[in-house]
Amino acid sequence: MEDVELVEFEYDRDMDDILRVWTETGWFDGEDRPERFIKQFFEANDGRSVVARLNGHTESVVHRSLGSMHYDDTQVSLGGVTAVTTSRIARRLRMASRLTARTVAHLGDEGVAVAALGMFEQGFYDRVGFAAGSYENRVQVYPGDLDIPVPYRTPERLDLDDDLEEIHAAIVDRMPWHGGIAVGGERLSQAGAQIDDQPTLFGYRTDGTLSHFLMLEMKGENGPDRVLGMAYQTKYQCLELLRLIQEWGDQVDSIRFVEPVWLKAQEFMRQPGREYRRTKGTAHEMHIDADAWWQARIVDLDACVRAMRPAGREFSIAVEVDDPIQDHLVDSGYAGSWQPLSGLWRLTFGPNAGAERLAPDTANDTPADLVTTVNALTQWWLGVTSADTLAVVGAFEAKPDVIDQLDDLTAHLPTPQLGWDI
Ligand SMILES: CC(C)(COP(=O)(O)OP(=O)(O)OC[C@H]1O[C@@H](n2cnc3c(N)ncnc32)[C@H](O)[C@@H]1OP(=O)(O)O)[C@@H](O)C(=O)NCCC(=O)NCCS
Structure with missing residues (x-):
């Protein structure tokens, strides 16, 4: 194996190499404007990045950010794995895998309950315990076919420099929705929004305070335009943005635009069928498509179980968890105290909910009620996939009564939606 060193990010040593890495991954085209925001992106997270170095140069980097996720009717701490890249000369040296595993471990040390990321492809991050989130609908529509049942109001223009604090506050104060995330501070929001795009922002105030806005990428005179993000505190405000x-x-x-998971955009179109036929095969084709673009994994099992709505009666189960991150933490340079979740756990649901790792001597005498992976456990916990479905596909091994009990705990959860890019 090549002599690779995995270390903490240092701005002065690594930044120019990282720009080269991002150039080779096609994320940076050498222009001054994105360069400013890429640099800010790495400065703004207080150095929370790790890099892999080969022959005196940084060839791979993983950036992370702290934030929160709305889970059911509470908040849990969230860690974003916010950029994973390896240069063209350093592929297949396990740099990205080890740096991602180490990043999850650092997030564990930083008090994170759950980690999330946007995936480039299915499978890669499964190897460190992540599992796919829910489908999300993307709508393309002729704006004039919309029929939104609220009156039109003249918006105001917003500026990502001048109005930054208010914009970030509006992102953080978004309508609580299961799975909704906020990551980083003002400068990360500002940089993240402008690395790839030159967004235009329009919004509205409520009692003088910015309450809802949309961030837009406009293409030429006639589009297709793209809504990069929408922040709102009430469903009415979301309709006002669509209006x-x-x-x-x-x-x-x-x-x-990405369809907010609580509404069906097609119901607010006048003639979706005729529009589809009229635009079929063109760049402006009316359509709604779906995919699952994000992944998540439990980092702190106890914190995640404690966040669950109390069960009707208290009960416990013994769970044998496999955490595939283990293999990738080897030779990652990680020296902290976070432990992969592999092992036998006692999960208690109800007023005294929590997860406790069983010591090896106890574990030897305790039969597991559920055998699973951290990937599948995360999908169940988030309400992405039911225990029953996970059992059918072999990701949950348990007796039917245990599966029923597990489904009772998550059946009420709405479909999770991050609601912001990560
Ligand atoms: C994705 C990327 C970061 C991987 O970097 P890398 O350092 O070469 O990756 P690693 O060496 O750690 O991992 C390679 C392993 O992942 C496996 N792998 C790659 N894609 C996979 C997938 N979709 N499913 C499962 N395994 C996958 C490979 O088979 C290889 O396995 P092996 O080690 O057993 O041979 C790199 O290709 C890249 O920078 N791409 C462009 C930017 C990008 O898309 N970044 C991800 C943003 S979410």
Whole structure:
């Protein structure tokens, strides 16, 4: 194996190499404007990144950020694995795998309950315990076909420099929704929004305070335009943003947005069938498609179980967990105290909910009620996949009464939606 060194990020030593890595992954085209925001992206997370070095140069980097996730009706601490890249000369040296595993471990030391990331492909991050999130609908529609049942109001223009604090506050104060995340501080929001795009922001105030806005990438005169993000505190405010989009039908031929998981955009279209036939095969084709683009994994099992709504009656189960991160933490340079979740746990649900790792001597005498992986456990905990379905596909091994009990605990959860890019 090549002589690779995995160490903490140092801005002065690593930043120029990272720009080269990002160039080779196609994330940076050498222009001054994105360079400013990439540098800010790495400065803004207080150095929370790890790098792999080969022959005196940084060839791989993983960036992480802290934040929170709305889980059911409470908040849990969230860690974002916010950029994973390896240069073209350093592929297949396990750099990204080891740095990602180490990042999860650092997030564990930093008090994170659950980690999340946007995936480039299915499978890669499964190897360190992540599992796919829920489907999300993306809508492309002619704005003039929308029929949003709230009155139009003139918005105001917002500026990512001048109005940054208010914009970030509006992102953090978004309508609570199961799975909704906020990551990083103002400078990370500012940088993250502008590395890839040159967004335009329009929004509204409520009692003088910025309450809802949308961030938009406009393409030429007629689109397709793309909504990069929407922040709102109430469902009505979301409709007001969609009503604003509707008003652009005199100019824009199509606009794309992610459907808020609590509404069906098609119900707010006048003639979706005719629009589909009219635009079929064009760049402005009316359509709604879906995919699962994000993944998550439990980092602190006790914190995640404690966040669950109390069960009707208290009960415990013994759970044998396999955590595949273990193999990738080897030779990662990680020297902290976080432990992979592999092993036997007692999970208690109810007023005294929590997860306790069983010591090896106890574990030897305790039969497991559930045998699973951290990946599958995360999907169940988030309400992405039911215990029953996980059992059918072999990801949960347990007796039917245990599966029923587990499903009773999560059946009420709405479909999770991060609601912001990560
Ligand atoms: C993705 C990327 C970071 C991987 O970097 P890398 O340092 O070469 O990755 P590693 O060497 O740690 O891992 C390679 C392993 O992952 C496996 N792998 C790759 N894609 C996989 C997938 N979709 N499913 C399962 N395994 C996968 C490979 O088979 C290889 O396994 P092996 O070690 O058993 O041979 C790199 O290709 C890259 O920078 N791509 C462009 C930017 C990008 O998409 N980043 C991810 C953003 S979410």
